[in-house]
Amino acid sequence: MADMNSYAEISFTNPIFIDIFSRYADNSVMAELVSESGEIVLKFRMNSPADPPTCCEHVLSLI
Numbered sequence: 001m002a003d004m005n006s007y008a009e010i011s012f013t014n015p016i017f018i019d020i021f022s023r024y025a026d027n028s029v030m031a032e033l034v035s036e037s038g039e040i041v042l043k044f045r046m047n048s049p050a051d052p053p054t055c056c057e058h059v060l061s062l063i
Helices: 015-024 027-033 056-062
Strands: 006-012 040-046
Touching: 015 027, 015 040, 015 056
Parallel strands: none
Antiparallel strands: 006 040
């Protein structure tokens, strides 16, 4: 059986989260992350076995 990949996906429109991400990413990166509707969708490949991110700090460490 072929190796299966696990992904964690997080999407949000909360302006507080967007403000937190903007402190760690420059404007060109933010322009790629934030859609026209103001939503951010992040998809991370996880190595099995792994726990999905549980907090904002963990998500930032994956980036």
